[in-house]
Amino acid sequence: MLSKKSKYAIKALVHIASKLEEQPVSVRSIATEENIPLKFLESILAELKNARILRSTKGKYGGYSLNKSPDEIHMAEVMRLFDGAIALLPCVSENFYERCEECVDELTCGIRQVAMEIRKHTVAQLHTATLTNILQREERLRENK
Amino acid sequence: MLSKKSKYAIKALVHIASKLEEQPVSVRSIATEENIPLKFLESILAELKNARILRSTKGKYGGYSLNKSPDEIHMAEVMRLFDGAIALLPCVSENFYERCEECVDELTCGIRQVAMEIRKHTVAQLHTATLTNILQREERLRENK
């Protein structure tokens, strides 16, 4: 499961991406429209800024804007930022690799092989899930309603 | 990430499945050979028994045996038992569905659609990952070493 931080972060990014002409977008307006606790969201957007995914404008009429093209921001990056590894086991993680301390032989572990295949597919999917892609999906979902 | 409980449970089950002719297998021997803390493993096997995945024999020379065929026990079942939902979001879980309270419209949520596709693939993979399948994988991995 994703943490609420990850979920809120992705929702906020999609929200900002949907308002490309009205940027910057204030935390308050995102919090209200997406039903996310204001102060919590504030700290999340600060982290996204720190990771150079967002950029901020201070003062009145300030807020947050995307710091990259919406097709360069994807769910994998955001999830890794807030939740760390995407893999089911640390020993198959690309970005947060760690041995399973109890493991007798990593190279012949069948559980590991399963986890590896799942990680590869999941990461590939999360990579295609850019903000642009998510917005396209939402458009189609609204059409077929 | 799977919890250690899930990971230890699956490792213990694979271990027992690999000794079909020497059942029942004692907790102590599994703990020693798989490097899992004894008392912790004890409580894990108790849960597996409770879920009718294992059965136990008390007293000297007692231990745990599989309560089903090793091709009927798969990673999905064990993970759900210890970690709950497999899905990235509660709103796409088959067995532990919950609304995302903050969500404005589940039916047009693009993030949800991504999570749904990933869950479907992951669950399918975890279903094919039976104890028999995992042991076959390990055999092949040992051959190609």
Add this chain to the structure above:
DNA sequence: TTAAATCCTATTAATTTGGTAGGAAATATA
């Protein structure tokens, strides 16, 4: 000057995780 925004630091309550402790009860064998 004021309203509205981000920025910054600190705190916290609840839950989950990953165990440990200690012994009771059951059973096979000598």
Add this chain to the structure above:
DNA sequence: TATATTTCCTACCAAATTAATAGGATTTAA
């Protein structure tokens, strides 16, 4: 019957993580 070896049962616990909240300082546009 005594003993060794097992599961079974209850209770406890420390550390980490999660999901926030509190309160105000600073910045900027109008």
